Amino acid sequence: MKLLIIDDAPEMLRAFRDILEAYGCEVYVAENGEEGLARYAEVMPDVVLMDILMPKLDGISATKKILEMDPSAKIIVISAVGKSGLDNECLLAGAKKFIIKPFKIKELLSSINSLVAE
Amino acid sequence: MKGIESVRGYQEEIIEAIPSTIIVVNRSLEVLYANRNYYAKSVAKRERDVLGERLSRVIPPMLIEKTGIIDKIREVFLTGVPFDGDQIRYPGGMFYFYKIYPLKEDEESISKVVIFMENITELTRLEEELRESYVKLENAFAELKENDAIKSEFISTASHELRTPITVINSYIEMFEGGMLGELSSVQREKIEIISSQIEHMIRLVEDMLDVSRLESKALKINKYPIWVDDIARKAIDDLSRLAGLKEQSMSLTIEGSHSDVEGDGRRIKQVFNNLLTNAIKYTPEKGKIEVIITDEPEDVCVSIIDNGIGVAKKDQHRIFEKFYTGSGSSLTRESGRMGLGLAIAKGIIEAHEGRIWVASEIGMGSTFIFTLPKKL
Numbered sequence: 370m371k372l373l374i375i376d377d378a379p380e381m382l383r384a385f386r387d388i389l390e391a392y393g394c395e396v397y398v399a400e401n402g403e404e405g406l407a408r409y410a411e412v413m414p415d416v417v418l419m420d421i422l423m424p425k426l427d428g429i430s431a432t433k434k435i436l437e438m439d440p441s442a443k444i445i446v447i448s449a450v451g452k453s454g455l456d457n458e459c460l461l462a463g464a465k466k467f468i469i470k471p472f473k474i475k476e477l478l479s480s481i482n483s484l485v486a487e
Numbered sequence: 488m489k490g491i492e493s494v495r496g497y498q499e500e501i502i503e504a505i506p507s508t509i510i511v512v513n514r515s516l517e518v519l520y521a522n523r524n525y526y527a528k529s530v531a532k533r534e535r536d537v538l539g540e541r542l543s544r545v546i547p548p549m550l551i552e553k554t555g556i557i558d559k560i561r562e563v564f565l566t567g568v569p570f571d572g573d574q575i576r577y578p579g580g581m582f583y584f585y586k587i588y589p590l591k592e593d594e595e596s597i598s599k600v601v602i603f604m605e606n607i608t609e610l611t612r613l614e615e616e617l618r619e620s621y622v623k624l625e626n627a628f629a630e631l632k633e634n635d636a637i638k639s640e641f642i643s644t645a646s647h648e649l650r651t652p653i654t655v656i657n658s659y660i661e662m663f664e665g666g667m668l669g670e671l672s673s674v675q676r677e678k679i680e681i682i683s684s685q686i687e688h689m690i691r692l693v694e695d696m697l698d699v700s701r702l703e704s705k706a707l708k709i710n711k712y713p714i715w716v717d718d719i720a721r722k723a724i725d726d727l728s729r730l731a732g733l734k735e736q737s738m739s740l741t742i743e744g745s746h747s748d749v750e751g752d753g754r755r756i757k758q759v760f761n762n763l764l765t766n767a768i769k770y771t772p773e774k775g776k777i778e779v780i781i782t783d784e785p786e787d788v789c790v791s792i793i794d795n796g797i798g799v800a801k802k803d804q805h806r807i808f809e810k811f812y813t814g815s816g817s818s819l820t821r822e823s824g825r826m827g828l829g830l831a832i833a834k835g836i837i838e839a840h841e842g843r844i845w846v847a848s849e850i851g852m853g854s855t856f857i858f859t860l861p862k863k864l
Contacts, residue, residue: 475661
């Protein structure tokens, strides 16, 4: 399974890569929304894990742009911001799921698996 | 008319006793009468120097100039409309207030006007002082609000910024625990468990910080649906029985009546139970007793959490529900692992449900925390 992780925190990218690769996923990373768009077009991943607060292009705008490019894109927004209404904003932008940090890897994996199975 | 009848014959004394200056002038602006207060205030003026004299010679030129009172008197004679008053400032910081009233002989002609004049210096000074205090108070309040906003912003930012590192640490702990980084020895496994439980604790602190900033910005979301308070209590007690077990404390639940008609946010109410029970466990000595009693009141469901622990001093009972309040003792004797948020959050949640929360306690005699949830009527 191909996963694209878009997050501006390198430690987060590293941790995602380590753990998801250990579960047998093929992991691609991007450090901001803009780079994420380019990577998406390049690798066409099965699922995208998207941060919200990022330089250049934020996660909500990036979600919209990816969906313009590929309406069948499966995007999970993962945010540290628990601001009320943000979950809805992400879902309205077309994200399939909204997960708040910190989360259990097992929960994340089950979210990814259920999206891929759709 | 009756009232005035009863003092007929005393008018003179009444007028003389009025603590304002009263002067009556005729159309030629000659003084016909000045009351006792006028003579008391005017140095070396006696009645014979004043009566029949022109007004401009009787009151200080400064006053005449400042007020334009002569023109105003003429105006009142001309129109018959009273001059309703004005304030004048005298050199030396004195303030006066004056009014001019026409005295009508009959419907047509006005032959006299009466001038009332009052020294309002003290009043004006007080008013000024009041205004200054008000401005100071407003500034202080604005500053306080700004500080509070900065503090709230900081709490919110800190709780967000801590989330990414916690997630990273948590992910690796999960990898270790899942054996994905090689088999762990029993010692390694034990230490990983300690790290894991400490991270759990840290997550709770971060969640509490976020809840408090949500409460402050009124962004705490309450999803109301029918809930079973009894079940929530049972679950909360279950979750904490291990912690109470460590101190060999007994926990019991007594349910009186049925409590099916409450609507609320089950997850949040559970959090209230959790915060209150955790406190009870923390502040009750080993082998202590913690009881939860749920009763049915006409309009509410009432939950009491009773412990036989150290209790809360009277002077602290109100303040313990404030955020960041960790008791009135010195900060060095403060127990670790708490930020003084649990009760503030519990209060916020209960109030968002339109319920009430309070404590009854005496030092050394244990505490009873009580909260109510309104029934759906």
